[in-house]
Amino acid sequence: MTESRVESDAVRIRDLDVTFATDGGDVHAVRDVSLQVRRREVLAIVGESGSGKTVTAKTILRLLPETALTSGAVVLDGTDVLRVSGQRMRELRGTDVAMVFQEPSTALNPVFPVGWQIAEGLRAHARISRAQARTRAVDILRRVGIPDPETRVNYYPHQFSGGQKQRVVIAMALVLNPSVIVADEPTTALDVTVQAEILDLLRRCRDEFGAAVVLITHNMGVVADLADRVSVMYEGRVVETAPVEELFSAPREEYTRRLLAAVPRLTLAAKPAPVGQARRTGGEAIVAAHGLVIEYPGRLAQKAFRAVDDVDFDINAGEVLGLVGESGSGKSTIGRAIAGLTRVTDGSLAVFGTELRGAGERRLRPLRRDIGFVFQDPATSFNPLFTIAQAIAEPLLVHGAASGAAAARGRVDELLEQVQLPGAFGDRFPHELSGGQRQRASLARALALDPKLLIADEPTSALDVSVQARVLELFAELQQRLGFACLFITHDLAVVDQVAHRVVVLHRGRIAEQGPTPEVLGAPRDPDTRRLLASLPVPDPREQAARRAARLAAESRRP
Amino acid sequence: MSAADPLAPPRVRGWKRLPVVRQLRQSVGLQRGMLVTGLVITGLFLLTALLAPFLAPYGYAQLQGADGRNFGAQVPPSAAHPLGTTVGGFDVLSRVIWGAQTALGAIVVAVLLSIVVGVLLGLVSGYFGGWLDRILVVVADAIYAFPTLLLAIVAAIVISGGQSSLGGGILAAAISITVVFIPQYLRVVRSEVVRVKSEAFVESARVIGSSSVRIMVRHVLRNSIRTLPLIITLNASEAILTLAGLGFLGFGIQPTKAAEWGYDLNKSVSDVAAGIWWTSVFPGVAIVLVVLGVTLVGESLNDLSDPRLRSRRRARRAAPAVATEPAP
Numbered sequence: 001m002t003e004s005r006v007e008s009d010a011v012r013i014r015d016l017d018v019t020f021a022t023d024g025g026d027v028h029a030v031r032d033v034s035l036q037v038r039r040r041e042v043l044a045i046v047g048e049s050g051s052g053k054t055v056t057a058k059t060i061l062r063l064l065p066e067t068a069l070t071s072g073a074v075v076l077d078g079t080d081v082l083r084v085s086g087q088r089m090r091e092l093r094g095t096d097v098a099m100v101f102q103e104p105s106t107a108l109n110p111v112f113p114v115g116w117q118i119a120e121g122l123r124a125h126a127r128i129s130r131a132q133a134r135t136r137a138v139d140i141l142r143r144v145g146i147p148d149p150e151t152r153v154n155y156y157p158h159q160f161s162g163g164q165k166q167r168v169v170i171a172m173a174l175v176l177n178p179s180v181i182v183a184d185e186p187t188t189a190l191d192v193t194v195q196a197e198i199l200d201l202l203r204r205c206r207d208e209f210g211a212a213v214v215l216i217t218h219n220m221g222v223v224a225d226l227a228d229r230v231s232v233m234y235e236g237r238v239v240e241t242a243p244v245e246e247l248f249s250a251p252r253e254e255y256t257r258r259l260l261a262a263v264p265r266l267t268l269a270a271k272p273a274p275v276g277q278a279r280r281t282g283g284e285a286i287v288a289a290h291g292l293v294i295e296y297p298g299r300l301a302q303k304a305f306r307a308v309d310d311v312d313f314d315i316n317a318g319e320v321l322g323l324v325g326e327s328g329s330g331k332s333t334i335g336r337a338i339a340g341l342t343r344v345t346d347g348s349l350a351v352f353g354t355e356l357r358g359a360g361e362r363r364l365r366p367l368r369r370d371i372g373f374v375f376q377d378p379a380t381s382f383n384p385l386f387t388i389a390q391a392i393a394e395p396l397l398v399h400g401a402a403s404g405a406a407a408a409r410g411r412v413d414e415l416l417e418q419v420q421l422p423g424a425f426g427d428r429f430p431h432e433l434s435g436g437q438r439q440r441a442s443l444a445r446a447l448a449l450d451p452k453l454l455i456a457d458e459p460t461s462a463l464d465v466s467v468q469a470r471v472l473e474l475f476a477e478l479q480q481r482l483g484f485a486c487l488f489i490t491h492d493l494a495v496v497d498q499v500a501h502r503v504v505v506l507h508r509g510r511i512a513e514q515g516p517t518p519e520v521l522g523a524p525r526d527p528d529t530r531r532l533l534a535s536l537p538v539p540d541p542r543e544q545a546a547r548r549a550a551r552l553a554a555e556s557r558r559p
Numbered sequence: 560m561s562a563a564d565p566l567a568p569p570r571v572r573g574w575k576r577l578p579v580v581r582q583l584r585q586s587v588g589l590q591r592g593m594l595v596t597g598l599v600i601t602g603l604f605l606l607t608a609l610l611a612p613f614l615a616p617y618g619y620a621q622l623q624g625a626d627g628r629n630f631g632a633q634v635p636p637s638a639a640h641p642l643g644t645t646v647g648g649f650d651v652l653s654r655v656i657w658g659a660q661t662a663l664g665a666i667v668v669a670v671l672l673s674i675v676v677g678v679l680l681g682l683v684s685g686y687f688g689g690w691l692d693r694i695l696v697v698v699a700d701a702i703y704a705f706p707t708l709l710l711a712i713v714a715a716i717v718i719s720g721g722q723s724s725l726g727g728g729i730l731a732a733a734i735s736i737t738v739v740f741i742p743q744y745l746r747v748v749r750s751e752v753v754r755v756k757s758e759a760f761v762e763s764a765r766v767i768g769s770s771s772v773r774i775m776v777r778h779v780l781r782n783s784i785r786t787l788p789l790i791i792t793l794n795a796s797e798a799i800l801t802l803a804g805l806g807f808l809g810f811g812i813q814p815t816k817a818a819e820w821g822y823d824l825n826k827s828v829s830d831v832a833a834g835i836w837w838t839s840v841f842p843g844v845a846i847v848l849v850v851l852g853v854t855l856v857g858e859s860l861n862d863l864s865d866p867r868l869r870s871r872r873r874a875r876r877a878a879p880a881v882a883t884e885p886a887p
Contacts, residue, residue, distance in 0.1 A: 339766045368768035381759035385781050395767040445763075 009075075010180045010212035011037040011060055011097075016072035018055050018064065029055045031236040033072075037180065040206055042213040044227035044244070046220065046259070048464040049435075052236040053216050057182045060214065061097055062089055077179060094121050098173035102185040104165035108157040114141075114168045115153035118175055125176060136175060143208075144171040144201060162327075163194035170201055174209055181205055182214045187222060191326035191491065196535040196551065199226050218464060220263045221537030224248060224544040232256050244541045262469035263539045264494035268522045284353060285314040286453050286485045287338055291347030294333050307333040309509040310347065315453070320479060320486045322500030322517065324493060326532070329506040331489045335455045338487065339373050340364040352452070369399050372446030372484070376458040378438035382430035388441050389426030392416070395448045415444040419474060436467035440474065447482065454479075454486040460495060472498055493536050497521055505529045579788065579856070582863040594859035600852025607656055608663035616641075617650045619657035619818035633835050643837035646826050647814060655841050657818035661729060662799050662849065668733035669740065669798045670791055676737070677744025678784065684745065685752030685783075686775050696749070699742035708804050711735035715810045732802045732811065739801070740794050747790055751783035758782075789864065792857030796850040803846050820846050 018030040030052040037043045045053040058064055059074050062081050073080045077096050081089060101107035109117060118140060119133035128136075134153065141149035144167045157165055166186065173181050183202060187195040203226060205211050215226060223230055224244065231241040232255065240253045251257045294308040308330040315321045323331045336342040337349060337356065344357040351367055375381035382391050392415055393408035395401075402408035413423040419440040430438055439459060446454055459475070460468040476499055479486060490496050496503055497517055504514040505526065513526040524530045534551045538544050579598070586594050607614060623629050624639070634644040642651035684695045702710065714735030755761060756779060764774045805811045806821025814822060820842040827838035 341762060341765060365768045368766060371766065373763060373766040375759045375763060377759060381763045383760045383764075383778050383782065394764065394769070398767050398769045398773070445767075 008038060009036045010039045010041070010077070011035075011214070012073075012075040013056070013059070014073045014075070016056065016059060016074060017070065018052070018059065019069045020065075021067040021069070029068075029236055030059075033233075033236070033238050035231055035238065035241070037212045037214055039179065039212055040210055041228045042202070042206055042215055042226050044215040044217060044223045044230045045233055046217060046223055046230060047233035048218065048259075048466065050235075051233040053233045054184055056233070057184060057214050057216050060180065060182055061093055061099055063099070091125070094176045094178065095125055096178055097180040097182065098176070098178040100166075100169055100173050100181060100183040100186045103189050104162060104169050105157070105189075107169050108165060110157050113154045113156055114160070118153075118168075118172050121172055121175055137171075140171045140175045141168070144168075144174065145197075146171070161194075162190055163197055166190060166194075166198050167201060170198075170205065174205060174211070177209065178211055180212045180214065182216070184216045185218070186215070188217070188219070192493075192535040192537075193326065193531055195222070196225075196537070196548075199537070200552075202226060219537070220260065220465070220539035221544070224539050224541040225537040225548065227541075232259065248539065248541055259466060260539065262466040264465075264469070264472070264492065264498055265539065266494050266497050266521060266533075266536075268497065268518045285316050285350075286352060287313075287315040287487070288350045289313050289334075289348070292334070292337075292344065292349050293346035294330070294337055294342060295345040304345075307509055308337070311506075311509075311511055313504050313511070313514060315485050315487060317452070317485050318483045319502065320488055320500045322496035322503040323487060323489045323506065324491060324496050324503060324532075325506030325512075326491065328508070330509040331491075331506050332457055334506075335373075335457045335487055335489050338453075339371055339455055340368065369449055370452045372449070372451035372454040374439070374442050374446050374454065374456040374459045377462050378435055378442050379430070379462070381442055382438065384430055387427055387429055388416075388433065391430070392426070392441065392445045392448055395445065399449060401449060411448070412444075415448055416441070418447065418478065419444045434467075435463050436471055439463060439467075439471050443471075443475065443478070447478070447484075450482070451484055454484050455489070456486060457489045458491070459488075461490065461492065468495070475499060493521060493533060505532070579860070582860055586859065586863055590859050590862055593855050594863070597852050597855025597857075597859060600848055601856055604659055604849045604852060605663065608659040611656050611660045615653040615656040617653040619649070619654055620815045621650065621653070622648045633830065633838065635835075636837055642841050643835075645823060645838050646830060649814065649818075651823075651837055651841055654818040654823055655820070655845050658820045658823070658842065658845060659849075661812065661817045661819050662802060664729045665732045665736070665802045666795045666798045668729060669736040670794055672733060672737040673740035673744055673794070674787070674791070677741045678748050678780075678787075680741070681745040681748025682752055682775055682780055682783070685749035686756060686771070686779060688753075692749075695745065699745050702739065702742045707739040708801065708808075710739055711801050711805055712808065712810050714738050715805055729812070729817070732805055733798075735805070736798045736801045740797075743790060743794065744787075747786055748783055751786065752779055755779050755782045786864070789857055789860045792853050792860060796853040796857070799846060799849055799853075 013033060013035040016030055016033045017028075020027045020029055033052070033056055035043070035045075035056070045057060047053045055064065055068075059070060060076065060081065064070065070082055072082070074082055076092060079088070079092065081092065084092070108114065115134060115137040118137040119130070122128060122133045122136060138149045138153050141153060146152055146164060146167055152160075157168070160168060170186075186202065187198050190198060199222060202213055202215070206213055213226075215222070217223060227244045229241065229243050230247045232239045232247075232253070234255050240247070240251065240256050242252070247256065248260065251260060290312050292308055292311040293306065295304040295306050298304045311330075311334065313321070323334060325331045333342055337344055338351055340356065340359070340361075347357070349356045352370060354363065354367055356364070382388070386394075389409060389412045390405060392412045393402065393405050396408045396411060397405070402411065409426070412426055416423055416426055421437060421440055421444070425433065425437065425441070430441075433441065439462075442459075456475070460471050463471060472495065479499075488496065488500055500517050502515065503517045503520045505512040505520065505528070507526075507528040512528040513520055513524060520529065521533065524533055534547065534554070538547065583591070583594060583598070617624075621630075630640065630644045630648050630650060632644060632646050632648045634640055636643045640650050640652065642655065644650055645654065680695055684692045711732075712735070715731045718731040718734055761774060761778055764778050769777075802811070802819070803821030803824070806819045806823075807825045808821075809825060811822050812819045823842040824839055827835070827842075830836075830838045
């Protein structure tokens with residue numbers, strides 16, 4: 001039971017099978033999976049959502065719900081965790097295996113100081129005094145790069161930024177020196193610049209702390225940056241396992257090749273000129289913002305929060321304008337303001353020549369006929385009680401383009417065909433569609449009234465890469481054909497490179513840079529844009545290593 | 560993880576999607592036992608109420624048999640009167656059976672009234688917010704602060720002067736119950752509306768240009784009333800207790816206008832000491848059974864609607880395996 005034997009593997013998973021009992025019958029989530037994680041190695045498990053990667057990783061800590069039924073073996077330091085008692089499992093958690101969660105803001109308890117939460121793990125495994133626990137908490141916080149840990153050990157989670165919270169979560173995982181750390185999408189909720197820092201820290205977990213890391217992710221850039229070996233999972237099975245360079249340069253399996261091909265890359269190719277411009281010469285801009293300011297009112301004594309500050313941009317007919325920036329940069333707020341969901345505080349925002357500042361619902365309604373909106377999360381943007389056909393028919397009914405649901409059906413089928421969904425899907429309910437299908441239906445609804453402007457707010461960020469690639473292709477094709485103008489909001493520079501004619505880079509509510517896409521992304525002038533680009537992990541391990549070195553060198557030069 | 564996997568359950572259509580039916584199909588084990596017991600008791604209660612004219616041997620206010628002779632007061636159970644007669648000379652069995660009708664009437668009117676008013680107020684309050692919302696919530700909280708029975712008594716006195724006929728009595732009881740229940744519906748619907756209001760599909764309806772009324776009725780309302788079947792069952796049992804309480808305290812329905820269990824219990828208080836058990840036990844048992852039945856339905860609906868409380872069939876195991884235990 002102890003690690004007296006010299007083990008080369010930190011974790012060995014053999015013939016693992018997991019089945020969940022659900023309302024809809026049994027779901028066979030993991031089938032016959034065998035994996036090894038060597039000591040001091042980062043093993044990345046990649047795959048689409050539903051491929052079983054998270055379930056596989058959670059089995060290492062035996063964190064599956066009661067409804068799960070497992071067979072096979074998960075050997076951790078000579079102990080099969082599927083067979084040990086609950087008491088022994090509790091001893092193993094923390095000391096032998098620890099977990100880093102996706103969402104740092106929910107993984108920490110908001111009512112306790114972080115130091116207390118780190119100490120809790122320590123005191124669960126050893127009898128040590130409060131003072132000793134505190135010392136060790138301060139020490140580990142310093143080692144994960146929290147500045148001024150003596151003071152901050154008493155801070156509550158909300159006093160840290162997202163990236164720092166993730167550092168604290170990693171500190172909690174590291175404090176007992178586990179031999180394995182399971183990191184479930186550790187950077188998905190973070191901005192690219194913060195992501196790069198957290199990836200550096202995870203690398204140090206391996207190099208300095210000597211832990212093996214099981215990294216679960218769907219981001220191939222992250223894999224290229226951090227992983228030593230990669231396992232690709234698909235529909236509950238391991239399709240391919242290979243060292244990272246080999247996987248990227250010579251993938252053996254067809255599925256791996258497809259997955260890699262779907263990853264968006266910066267190509268910096270110039271787009272064909274916007275189609276609409278040639279058609280409507282001399283027409284004024286569809287959207288014109290000048291000195292645009294948007295504030296969210298503060299509560300009671302607090303000052304209003306300025307989300308967008310003095311922003312100028314135009315969207316011309318038939319043009320796709322990419323709006324990129326980190327979270328909190330105000331990009332979604334601008335999209336919502338154009339759709340009339342958020343009020344304009346100051347400056348001017350004109351849509352189709354109508355000033356939105358101070359406009360009431362009455363003045364907005366006619367504009368909405370010409371604006372389509374695609375939301376980020378296709379799962380929540382459909383009324384769950386409507387069929388897809390009913391949802392797509394809504395704009396037609398509201399604006400009197402059709403007298404009833406039956407009359408609208410012809411147009412609905414036409415729209416579904418346009419987004420390459422079979423007409424029969426109209427009779428389904430939203431939860432019966434996959435994410436990509438739902439987002440296509442969402443596109444169909446946005447295009448129902450032939451809008452002149454489409455606002456797409458992170459339309460593909462909730463989708464898997466392979467699905468994202470197809471949706472983006474469809475989007476580009478429809479845009480070419482129908483010639484609508486589009487505001488494309490995203491945090492992913494590679495996506496914006498693929499679809500946008502021009503780019504606006506936002507930084508903390510202000511415009512950092514704007515211009516034609518290849519120019520801005522190819523030769524950025526603004527330091528914030530440059531940092532954003534440098535932090536973007538590219539799906540190529542060799543290139544990524546070079547980029548990482550360059551970025552670290554640039555950072556060390558900066559004070 | 561997205562819900563759309565190829566293993567998604569086949570779509571269930573038609574009557575199988577109705578609230579109680581769906582949960583019944585979904586339930587297993589103890590939860591199913593509770594639900595079935597509750598449904599059987601509630602079903603018996605409904606049948607008794609609807610078929611009272613055929614089931615009851617006598618009328619609820621009948622004092623004499625067909626031969627013109629009085630039943631007599633406090634007669635022990637016999638062939639003519641299987642459950643005996645009351646101190647007022649009524650047949651106990653008939654009063655208990657007819658009482659089901661009164662109880663059902665009070666439940667239906669009370670629940671209908673409070674749903675219509677409560678849901679409407681909750682919808683408006685939650686959707687528009689602002690000062691209207693504040694006022695409604697404060698009033699609702701103020702009503703909460705009163706003892707419900709006291710409030711019901713006040714309402715009964717205001718509405719009918721305390722004593723009244725069948726229609727008036729049921730209405731008075733129902734309205735006084737309604738006053739107490741409206742705040743519950745208001746708060747539940749309001750909190751659901753506030754949650755649903757911020758969902759993306761409501762925003763997408765706004766972007767499309769739908770009017771507020773259309774959004775409220777088409778999009779928000781139907782997504783906010785999932786918990787109502789549960790509250791209805793819980794309130795139904797509370798309605799019976801309130802009605803019986805009113806009757807017991809003498810604010811109910813006159814015995815000549817309708818049978819009412821609470822009133823009968825009130826009149827049998829002095830019998831208990833005299834060893835006359837049949838006048839109090841049967842109306843009492845009727846109240847307990849109906850409340851139990853309806854509460855069982857409500858409780859199991861509550862458990863079944865919460866995926867964390869719902870028990871499921873175990874996954875079928877293909878090979879000998881070790882079941883994982885829940886994380887501590």
